[in-house]
Amino acid sequence: MAVVLHSEPLEPFNLVNEHEGGLSPGSFGACALFVGTMRDFNDGDAVTAMTLEHYPGMTERELALIEDEARTRWPVQDSLIGHRVGRVEPGQPIVVVAVWSAHRQAAFDACRFLMEALKERATFWKQEELQDGRRRWVSPSPQPLSPEGRGA
């Protein structure tokens, strides 16, 4: 299990490749992967950049707890969470979540759980820079259909 916070541009596929290289070949049959990327629009406005603030120490701890929880609920062989901090531009990856398991169902379900739990609990905050020069803090959106989260 790994948690990686990056202040430089995140390279999700390299991270996943590198992590998978440390696993025993043939020991897993599925890897589910989610990558979240910054949009250049939000709430009807053009967004030119975004700054991700976090709570050093707590953020890593919370992500590790989420990974532990996934492990108790599904037969997860290994997992990886990578997240950007600092200034991000449209098109750049913000988050990567990968789960390795023997079979696809646990991999899909645990990957979905990790992503939804991260959005609900991990201490990150986004501030957008809009095209007109304004800066605004992003409000949390209602949770999507999330069997694991607290719901909308």
Added chain:
Amino acid sequence: MFKLCSETDRDPHAMSITVRYFASLREQLGASEASVSADGIRCVADVWQRAQPGRDLPPRVLAAVNHAHASLEDTVTDGDEVAFFPPVTGG
């Protein structure tokens, strides 16, 4: 000779609580960190009142004690780090 414990020997940090603010709350308060006396403090709500006297806790603000999510009623003791922050928006 016995050496008596006195105020001057006491580690000044042993009786204080570190308070941290993040994101929009940090901007609103114009501060990211403060230190308050732990004397008489019992819970997270007490820490807010001491750090921000006369100011109500803004709606939806969340708290943590020593890097773990906490409620306003959760116990706080000397040397703890208490954080206040708006709802999270990562991912």
